[in-house]
Amino acid sequence: MTQVPIPVSVLTGFLGAGKTTLLNRLLKDPALSDTAVIINEFGDVAIDHLLVERSSDGIIQLADGCLCCTVRGELVDTLADLVDQLQTGRISKLKRVIVETTGLADPAPVLQSIMGHPALVQAFRLDGVITLVDAVNGGTTLDDHLEAVRQVAVADRIVLTKTDLVDEPEALARLKARLEALNPSAPVIDVRTPEVGFAALFECGLYNPETKTADVRRWLGEEADHPRLHHGHQHDHHDHEHRHDSSVRTFSLVYDRPVPFSAIETFLDLLRLTHGDKLLRMKGIVEIAEDPSRPLVVHAVQRLLHPPASLPSWPDGVRGTRLVFITLDMPEDYVRRLFAAVTNTPAIDTPDRDAVQSNPLAIAGLS
Incomplete structure (x- = not known):
């Protein structure tokens, strides 16, 4: 539909976290000119001071050249209408x-x-998820609402708001530690810091077609020395006393040899078929045996797999497979054993390795 997919960023956070306040602040940045904002929120949106014209179809022209589309139906219809307006010249x-x-x-x-x-996947690309957390009520919200936990777990960037209203530094430190444990790959940023702007919150996707650059390490949330990525053994995890936190886990899988496309396809299909509802998010880069010079990008949310795409080359010189999983009540050992089965490689603590490797469906419980 368009030659260069348009990046889409999702701004989320529980009620009262300050999403609209941050949005107003961000939209003043020239880097966000010619941006469409789709608002799916109950109640009034406090952007009246930016309005210069309101059209009858819900498209709002902002003073800085941005567009705001109030959702009148399904998100898909709204995005499709945006593309149609772009193609017909109603949006320049x-x-x-x-x-x-x-x-x-x-x-x-x-x-x-x-x-x-x-x-729409031809017209748009998911850039990232920005999640806001209210520093005053964040802990209680995470205790009481699983939706808030999911919002944090799938984030690429976490923004702490209302930090100036927290009287106890220890309480703020505990909340930050909890957020980092829930989602180790997402940086936690204080909304009051100068870093909260376009550069810190956007362009967090893997590949920007406009610049032709790819930053695998940033996209996967890896540290410089890959401390969380290891092959063949379990990772340490913090125990949580909170109601929902212990259900959410983030772990990584690394494999240092090329994988046949049929094997990775089988792995992803079985994973989504058996535990797709527990797969909050999965993203990664795969070295395919049929074309090892071009890394394959995979990205899934629950049972939905984004169409895999190949990068023109390895951007950081590190080949192999790196997959990051954010799950809800999904056993990590199951994922590792299933991957070992489809790649015909050893896995730790596999009860009947020979049987599993000869029949991956056994591990998936489908045979």
Whole structure:
């Protein structure tokens, strides 16, 4: 539908976290000119001071050249209408889309809408998920609402708001530690810091077609020395006393040899078929045996797999397979054993390794 896919960023966070306040601040940045904002929130949106014209179809022209589309139906229809307006000249330019979700939303369906539509996937690419957390009420919200836990777990960037209202530094430190344990790959940023702007929150996807650059390490949330990525053994995890936190886990899988495309396809299909509802998010890069010079990018949300795409070359010189999983009540050992089965490689603590390797369906419980 368009030659260069338009990046889409999802702005989420529980009720009262300050999404609209941050959005107003961000939209003043010239880097976000020609940006469409899709708001899926109950109640009034406090952007009246930016309005210069309101059209009858819900498209709002902002003073800085941005567009705001109030959701009147399904997200897919709204995105498709944006593309149609762009192609017919009703919108002269569209560089980016920001989707602000309702505070009560599980972000997974929004991500699926962006990633799963066969036509829209040609027009748009998911850039990243920005999750806001209220520093005053964040701990209680995470205790009481699983949606808030999911919002943090799938984030590429976590922004702490209202930190100036927290009287106890220890309480703020505990909340930060909890967020880092829930999602080790996402940086936690204080909204008051100068870093909260375009450079810190956007362009967190793997590949930017406009610049032809790819930053695998940043996309996967890896540290400089890959401390969380190891092959063949379990990772340490913190124990949590909180109600929901112990259900969410982030872990990584690394494999240092090329993988046949049929093997990775089988692995992803079986994983989504058996535990897709527990797969909050998965992203990674794979060295395919049939074409090892071009890394394959894979990205899934629950049972939906974004169409795999190949990069022109390895951007950081490190080949192999690196997969990051964010899961809800999914056994890590199951994932590792299933991958070992489809790649015909040893796995630790596999009860009947020979049987499993000869029949991957056995591990998936489908035989």
